[in-house]
Amino acid sequence: MKIGVLFGGTSAEREVSIASGAQVVRALREAGHEVVAVDTATGVLGPAEEERLLAAGIAPIPPGREMLDMLRTGDPTALTRAPELQGIDILFLALHGGSGEGGALQALLDLVGIPYTGSGPLGSAIAMDKDVSKRLFRDAGVPTPDWLMAPAPIDLVEERLGYPFVVKPSKEGSSVGLTVVRSREAYEPAIELASRYDDDVMIEKFISGREITVPILGDEALPVGEIIPKHEFFDYECKYQPGMAEEIFPADLPPDRTRAVQELALAAHRALKLSVYSRIDFRMDDEGTFWCLEANTLPGMTANSLFPRGARAAGISFPEVCDRICRLALEEHRRRRRG
Secondary structure (H helix, E strand, O other): OEEEEEEOOOOOOHHHHHHHHHHHHHHHHHOOOEEEEEEOOOEEOOHHHHHHHHOOOOOOOOOOHHHHHHHOOOOOOHHHHOHHHOOOOEEEEOOOOHHHHOOHHHHHHHHHOOOEOOOOHHHHHHHHOHHHHHHHHHHOOOOOOOEEEOOOOHHHHHHHOOOOEEEEEOOOOOOOOOEEEOOHHHHHHHHHHHHOOOOOEEEEEOOOOEEEEEEEEOOEEOOOEEEEEOOOOOOHHHHHOOOOEEEEOOOOOOHHHHHHHHHHHHHHHHHOOOOOEEEEEEEEOOOOOEEEEEEEOOOOOOOOOHHHHHHHHOOOOHHHHHHHHHHHHHHHHHHHHHO
């Protein structure tokens, strides 16, 4: 196939997306496909630009607003008119956060009839909005930590959630802008930090326990993973800096608990109307209850990211999982056009 790999963009997760794009480009070429590399902020990359950009690593903190603002220019429809993308069979979306993961790009591609990987516009938008996602989790019987949306007076937060609690942007990923709040004094600074990344800020009960993740491929839950971060929670640095977290696939859980969290993950995936693939993240408390934190519609796709590691535990190599995602997405595209 001729496949365009879209990555980069202008969200706070730009560097993470570039790292995913680098690995996906190589994996799809290894699988025998013709691949065009595209940074959605700057356009189709030539060989030298591709080598330079895709060799870059991920800094310990996300890129600043000034750098991202410099990239937020240009015609968003130019992507669909690039001559290098003529005759493309499918676009592999290695984008994280912002309009690339939140449904806007998916809606544009649906309008022009270009197949792409991941969920459609509705599922992508729902999953990006943690407030809406949690309402649907709850309605589907998937436990999720209690929460409030800012503005919320500290007296109400203390009464409803207690300490510690989490303050985070409602529509960001990779733990960008997230704070674990342990005192009244830390509340307003945490709100201010989260507000830099999103107009909607969530205040969520903190669940102490084990970090659990479930990759979904098609209609199948892959082996469950556990993340043991060096910090109190799986923050941006622990996610992307070498040696900052231990990631175990399959997780050390009894078979019945493994099946239970896989069933919850599939229920969450379906509740948000997701398709093709996703990754559903949980905390397991000391009593063994799984609490769903969020769904990732375009999970990280470096060779050592959580989703590919879950696939590897199921005997699926990285080039094979990238290829399978493309083929599942083409089937979903044909189904949507028929429907």
